Every structure is written in C-alpha cells, then in structure tokens.
Amino acid sequence: MSIAPPAPLPGATPVASRALAPDLARGLMLLLIALAHAHMYLSGHEAGFRGYALDGSGLDRLVAGIQILLVDGRALPMFAALFGYGLVQLANRQAATGRSWPEVRKVLRRRSLWLLAFGFCHALLLFFGDILGAYGLIGLVLVGFVRREDRAVLRAAVIGVVLHVVVLFGFGFLTVSAPKGDTPAAIADPLEAIVMRLIGWSGMTPTYFAASVVPAFLFGLWAARRRLLEQPEPRLLSRVAVVGTALALVGGVPLMLIDTRLWAPADLVAVSAYALHSVTGIAGGLAYAAIIGLVAGRTRRGRPGPVVRALVACGQWSLTCYLLQSVIFVAVFAPYAGGLGTRVGDAAASGIAVLTWLVTVLLAALLSGRGRRGPAEAALRRLTYGRR
Template sequence: MLLLIALAHAPLYLYASDPGIMHRVEGITFFDQAVNFFGQFVIDNRARAMFAVLFGYGLVLAFKSQLAKGISEKKAVKTIRRRSWYLILFGMLLAVVIGGQDILMAYGVAGLLVSWVLTRTNKTLIRTFIWITVFYVLITPLFWGFTILESGSYGFAPEVSATDTYFSTAVLKLITTPFIPIFIHMMFPVLPSVLLGIWIARYELLTKPEQHLGRMRRITIAGLIVSLLGAIPLSLIGNVWNPSYFTAGLVNGLHIITGIAGGLAYAMLFGIIGAKIKEPGRLTSSLMAVGKRSLTFYVFNEALLVVLLSPVALNLGGQIGNGLAALIAVGIWVLSVVLATVLEKKNKVGPLEALMRKLVYRNK
C-alpha cells in the first residue's frame, strides 16, 4: 500500500515536465512511458481505494477491540471518532508543516462520516453503500467531464513551481488545507471503499483468510477484471484517440469508479497471499513490520518525497522525469522497510502510532 502511494505521489512534484494525461506528466523516454502505462493500470485511483478498504477494515478491528474490553458501543464509536479527529490533525500537520501530499485528512473525515454504521446491521451497511456508490457513479464522471472541459487540456500541471519557497508553500497550504478533504471527497469516491472495508471486516476475510479463500478469489478476479477494463479507455487517450475534453473527463471518471473494484481486489489478493504463508520469512516479516507502523512510514515517505523532489528542498522534481521519480519512490519505500525492520527487532512501535495511541486513549 505504501509503495503504491509513494509511486502515485512522486509525479506530482515534476513541475518542469509537460502535462500528460490527467495527473501524470508526459513521458519522454520509453521507461517514462512504461511507468505511466503501469501507473494508469495498476496505481492511479487504485492505491487510494485499497488504502480506503484497509482503513474501513481497521475501523471494525478497533471497534471490536473496544467492545472486547467491555466498553459500550456508544463509547467505542466515540473513540473511533476521536481517532478520526486526530487523523485530520496529523494530516494538517503533514500538509502544512512538512508540505507533503496528504490523504489522512480525507480518511479522518471518512471515519467521522461512517462511524455510525459500525453499530448497525449488514442490511443498513449494504443499503448505505449502494446509495453512496450510485451517487458517485452518476456524479463523478460528470464532475470530471466539466472539470477537464474547463481546463481545456487532458492533463494538469503540477501544483509546485520553481519559485516556491518553504514559507510561501506553508502559507498557501495553511489557507487551502481545510478544503483538501472536501475536495478529495467531491472528486474521488473514498466512502464506498471504506464501506467495503467495513463489510469484509465483518466476515473477517483478511484476518481469517484461510476460511474464505474461495470467496476471496472470486472477488479478486472480478475486481481485477473491472479495474483493468476501466483503465483501458484512459490509457488510449493521446495514443490511439483524441476525444473531446468533456469525454476525456468522463473517461477519467470511469477510471476512478472502477478503481473501487481494483482497490478491493488488491486487498483480497494480499489476503490470499498472506493465507498461503505459513512461516513468514525475512522479507515477509519486514513487510509486516512496515504494516504495523503504516502511519509513521506514510508520513516518513511523504516527507522524503518533499525533501528530494520539492523545489523548497533538493529540487530533483525540476530536473528528472517520471521514470526516475518512480525509482526514487521505490528507494524511499525500501528505506522504510529497512527502518521498520530495525524497529521490529528492537520491539519498538512506530513513533506516530505511539503518539496516536497516547492521544486517543489518554483518558482510559
């Protein structure tokens, strides 16, 4: 998950490159083009959806953990909401102080919006999912259609520029940060994926995958097919066809909507892989170590992307293409794996996980 997010965010700092398709910059070399193609099919609007699925799953685990301690449902939901507020605060600090690309605020808002579902029946959960998903299916393509039509281009230029300073960036982020989660929830269907995560958590598909392998395989196959088919039209723009800007926006909306299925499929696929691993080896144990400290290393990855690529720091984003940016993202993630392994061997939790627990449970 963290690797895919780093790969998705790295191109956002390449301000010297010409816009490509949507949020990807134009590929110059064959490697650049291959990275873009891979990103359109595997990463874009899929990594975010997988994060949302896992976030929803985590809400159920946290809720059940509270109930197991004898805490009432009302107080358990209150704890979930408190954690969501702190996620929003962490996201604000990441965006303003560090200058990173944030999604924590959006998931914090999602936690506040869906926490009430945790105490309701599956029937209510499914009905809520259907209504919200239908809304996004109808609205998202149109929203993007008009957005691309208004922009007059198939792609968006990166929001950073060579003249950015740390101070100017911080001030701008301070002004715009309250609107970031609103923008994300308007433009991207985060809530359906979170609700899907809650649904699969109630059946313990990821925590007890060996009992559900048949169902998980079917979900994985169906999700991957929908995801791949939904990515094909976008991948053809600028290469095989040149549709109107409004049509291109509709196609991007389709890409986003089908990413919900892709994110769910990724979560199921990794669950299947996990069920097959009886004795975790060194690599698997290291990946598990990162997962246990995902909040810490999400922020760590974003901070390093800023340090290496942003014009307010080392400014590599103004000198390289998206191929090299992808390699830098992979390198940052590998460093995260190494550091997480060291923390695991020392039996230390991630510093942000420790801080979050202290803040959320300070009165317990």
C-alpha cells in the same frame, strides 16, 4: 460494600497480537502509494488527468501507462478499505472489554479527529495530496455505520459509488477546462507553498478524497464483520480478486491511452474515461486486498520468512512510513530542497519512489523489534487513549 473502580480504557492492540493480513497489505500497498505520489512532486510539464507529463520520453510514458492501469486510483481505495476494516477491529476490541457503544464511539471519533489533525499537519508541512484528513473526516461522519446492519452498509456503499462518479465528472471537467499549471510542489517560496498546499488540501479533502474513500471504506466495514482477512474464505476472495482485477484493468485502458497521448477524444469522452478509471479503481483496490488475504492465508500455515516479516513491520508502521515518504520526497524533489522536481521525468520519479519505499521497509524491520511502535503510531495511540 465497596465499588470497584472502572476498568481503564483499553488501548491499541499489542503489535504481537495483530492479524498478519492487514499489516502485510498495508506494507505492500505503501509501495503503490509511493509510486502514485512521487510524480506529483514534479513540475515544468503539461500534465494529464493523473498528473503525468504529457511530453515525457517514451520510457516516461510507458511507466505512466503501467501505473495508470495498476497503481493510480487503486492504492487509495485499498487503504480506505483497510481503514474501515481496522475501525471495526478497534470497535470490537473496545466492546469486548464491556464498554458501551457510546464509549466505543467516543474512542473512534477521538481517533478520527486526531487523524484529521495529522492530515492537516501533513498538508501544512509536506504534501497537498494528503489522504489522512479524508480518513479522519470519514471516520467522524460515518462512525455510526460500524453498528449498522449489513444491508444498510452495502446500500450506503452503492450510493457512495454513485456520488463518487458525480464528483469525478465535476473534477474531470475542471481539469480539461482549467489552464494547465504546476502543483504546489513547484513553488519555490516555502511560505507560499504552505498556503497553496492548505488551500488545495482544504478543498479536496471533503470532496475529491472523501468521495474516493467512502465506498471502499464501507466495503471494508462489511468485510471486517466477516473477518475475511483473518479467516479467509478462499472462494469469495478468489472471485473478488479475479473480477476486481479485470474491472480495474479494463476500466483503466481508456484513460491510459489518453494520458499517454495515444488517443485524443472529445472532452466528454475523456472525462468519462477519467471517471471510469476511478470508479473501477475501487474494484481494483478490493481485489488487491483479496489477493493479499489469500497470500496471508497460505503464509500462516508456516513461519513467515524475513521478507514477509519486513513487509508486516512496514504495515505496522504504516502511518510513520507514509509520512516518511513525504519527508523524503520533499527533500529530494522540492525546489527549496533537493530540486530534482524540475530535472527528472516520471520514470525516474518512480524509481526514487521504489527506493524510498525500500528504505521505509528496512527502517521498520530494523526498529520494530520487541513490539516497538512507529513514532507516529505511538503518538496517535497516546492522543487517542491517553497515558496508560
């Protein structure tokens, strides 16, 4: 009796079969990522907790205040939740082909390991604030929670929130006590900039970024089990959207007042405001995901228009577009390239961020025809699954 050879390891979900809501969310949130990162390439100014210039013009401070309320510390949890959501989708796809949990876990860990490698290269060449490394690290360490029961996942998420607050207090006191200096983006020597980026990345990835990612990542796992983005529950998502947005806005006001120099409290109060801003940002990120889930649910009732299709294409190319943002920012702002980092303020940097995001959306929309994957997505797929 002949034995059939084992089925080939299933690869990534075909682009045409992907759910609308997660990709739409990624496409929109890349705008917030661009806004949150652009001002981090500026230098020559004393900066506040979130990196905005304290001596900026009135327009700069207005833009900084809006972004502190709506963008900073809100986009990162949103992407972390989507990362956890996608990990469950990937695990379910693998398990549906009959693979055992050890085989599925091996694929998830291999993908996370390569994400960590992508993050290292991103920090090495472009940006000290890389978040891919944190996602890869969390995927490696917490992959077992993909199978854990809901109660264990939610309990771990609550513990993650507590640890997040503790870590934020530590970084907050370092911020107020350390001498104010420029980030690695200000270094004119490319080799020195590489060294400083790696030092910053290696220290912040397992601490600050990981602490920021864990709670939202676990909430994303929980949501994926209920397919809340593919099969929205309007009542639940509406509650998350309203409550999460309110918490994020209220929790962001104290730090917004501090970083725009409208309020100058004692250090302990300022650090507490910094931690409050960040922890309520988790609620804000989940609220953004819920809002997009509701919008996508309505969009599915009809044929998506060209704008939605372009945003979805950007979401499908999210890894490529995220890296391309850094390439453009280095070319525009770095002192060894365009050099605008010392000549513009926060408002101009945000304008450049919006234009950069629009370029990536148009590029993805034009090049993603017929299910074509982005270059970075194709590379990660090949490294994860091998040749098919």
